Amino acid sequence: MTRPILSARGVDKYYGGRVGCRGVSFDLYPGEILGLVGESGSGKTTLLNVLAGRLSPSGGRVLYRGPDGSEHDLQQLSEAGRRRLLRTELGFVHQRAGDGLRPLVSAGANIGERLMAGGWRRYGRIRSEAADWLARVEIPADRLDDRPADYSGGMRQRLQIARNLVTRPRLVFMDEPTGGLDVSVQARLLDLIRHLAARLDLAVVLVTHDLAVARLLSQRLMVMKSGQVVESGLTDQVLDDPQHPYSQLLVSAMLQV
Amino acid sequence: MTSAETGYNFAYLDEDSKRLIRRALLKAVAVPGYQVPFAGREMPMPYGWGTGGIQVTAALIGPDDVLKVIDQGSDDTTNAVSIRAFFSKTAGVATTTVTGEASIIQTRHRIPERPLKPGQIMVYQVPIPEPLRWLEPGETETRVLHALGEYGLMYVKLYEDISRHGRIATSYDYPVEVFGRYIMSPSPIPRFDNPKLDRSPALHLFGAGREKRIYAVPPYSPVRSLDFEDYPFAVQRWPEVCAICGASDSYLDEVVLDDGGRRLFVCSDSDYCAGRAGKGSPPQ
Structure with missing residues (x-):
């Protein structure tokens, strides 16, 4: 029986008197993609940041299980330990690719940064690894020395994904990875994420307000409203037969074409 | 010894400020390569002209010290002459252009060619003390990176250099690791001078006036220039020798002679060059 890679137990986050998220508990298993859906302001991104150790929760615990089976509470780890974990076994894909990339250096340096932070000191190897990952995210090899500013929005997002995956993380957090992209680019990116996640056996926590994205990528879904999880279950089950009135509203609000 | 101007405290700065700077210097020496914040004073010159170096020199200098000041390796450029005059007026100390005679050497871009001796102090005028600033604009973040040794x-930055130029093209302010711990910007000295920092018998003190930081390399500290295994650190070499003294082992400046493209190379260290050419020191 496999054990969860990430467990949340009664996670709360308050901003002063305001609720970010409240009482969230779930288990995420290796290789599983969990979608967090809900309207803007429902606490999805807050929850994601708490899960990723980028925000400290007001209450509850988040446990990450390493490849050796050891459990780490991201908040109990030293800052050095947490940062090391975040740039090796974990990944974070920002909604705006610019937030997750270094604008002043080439794509190769962006992909190589995690490797160099991990102690790689041979230029030739770093470069060939970066080129390899560029190919895996379907960016032409001759763009290796271009800066992210010279990339299109879709390519930038794929570059950000490559930069995260280069250390073979086991768990990646994604905040609206397809937000702000046009529909055809979105489709291609979704296809790429699905493909990579399956190939690398990645566990993903995916925040999106787009139910179509959730349907395509995630196996399980949690619907959030006002900081709380109002419904969770298998994606098809939640989308085809929503139980909670808010989920029903959300599903019926989806445009049918 | 020249006579000092009256109406100023010895070496311009008041004693309390000097004490504050000395405390920062002691901490900097105790933690090699670590940037110690200090409450920099206003100096009678603009930032960028060496206010950090001057404050460090003012806090260190005593009546028996012999001061040498160089700018781009030369003792007779405007900045060097002015700073030397400043301290002979406000502290009345002896000045020299001869590296071997100086007890304190304030510098802008160079480490003298003649090997430094135990007991000598190098004072550097630093424009940007933070080596990570180029890629990480946030001060809080760079402090964390230093603290955790990330x-x-x-x-x-070095990767980017190689992918753009085919080699590590950073030719000055080349980052170094001090005592196997902190990464430090050695001020804008050419990377030609980096090996002179390694296990140097002299004390090296760095003062950044605008950024209000002081850091140090104590005598005999190991100082390693960063590099890749397949792109090792190397200093610049010239195909020419110095046109005046014939030196082949010193840092050469290129001088354009006319608009027909004629040029020649001369030592950037004027004291070294004059010494080799047998003319003694250049005129003060």
């Missing part, structure tokens, strides 16, 4: 970012 220096992957420094290699990102």
Whole structure:
């Protein structure tokens, strides 16, 4: 029986008197993609940041299980330990690719940064690894020395994904990875994420307000409203037969074409 | 000894400010390569003209010291002459242009060619003390990176250099690791001078006036220039020798002679060049 890679137990986050998220508990298993859906302001991104150790929760615990089976509470780890974990076994894909990339250096340096932070000191190897990952995210090899500013929005997002995956993380957090992209680019990116996640056996926590994205990528879904999880279950089950009135509203609000 | 101007405290700065700077210097020496914040004073010159170096020199200098000041290796450029005159007026100390005779050497871009001796102090005027600043604009973040020794970012800069120029093209302010711990910007000295910092018998003090930081390399500290295994650190070499003294082992400046493209190379260290050419020191 496999054990969860990430467990949340009664996670709360308050901003002063305001609720970010409240009482969230779930288990995420290796290789599983969990979608967090809900309207803007429902606490999805807050929850994601708490899960990723980028925000400290007001209450509850988040446990990450390493490849050796050891459990780490991201908040109990030293800052050095947490940062090391975040740039090796974990990944974070920002909604705006610019937030997750270094604008002043080439794509190769962006992909190589995690490797160099991990102690790689041979230029030739770093470069060939970066080129390899560029190919895996379907960016032409001759763009290796271009800066992210010279990339299109879709390519930038794929570059950000490559930069995260280069250390073979086991768990990646994604905040609206397809937000702000046009529909055809979105489709291609979704296809790429699905493909990579399956190939690398990645566990993903995916925040999106787009139910179509959730349907395509995630196996399980949690619907959030006002900081709380109002419904969770298998994606098809939640989308085809929503139980909670808010989920029903959300599903019926989806445009049918 | 020249006579000092009256109406100023010895070496211009008041004694309390000097004490504050000395405390920062002691901490800097105790933690090699660590940037110690200090409450920099206003100096009678603009930032960028060496206010950090001057404050360090003012806090260190005593009546028996012999001061040498160089700018681009030369003792007779405007900045060097002015700073030397400043201290002979406000402290009445002896000045020299001869490296071997100086007890304190304030510098802008160079480490003298003649090997430094135990007991000598180098004072550097530093424009940007933070080596990670180029890639990480946030001060809070760079402090964390230093504290945790996360220096992957420094290699990102070197990687970028190689991918753009085919080699590590950083030719000055080349980052170094001091005592196997902190990464430090050695001020804008050419990377030609980096090996002179390694296990140097002299004390090296760095003052950044605008950024209000002081850091140090104590005598005999190991100082390593960062590099990749397949792109090792190397200093610049010239195909020419110095046109005046014939030196082949010193840092050469290129001088354009006319608009027909004629040029020649001369030592940047004027004291070294004059000494070799047998003319003694250049006129003060």
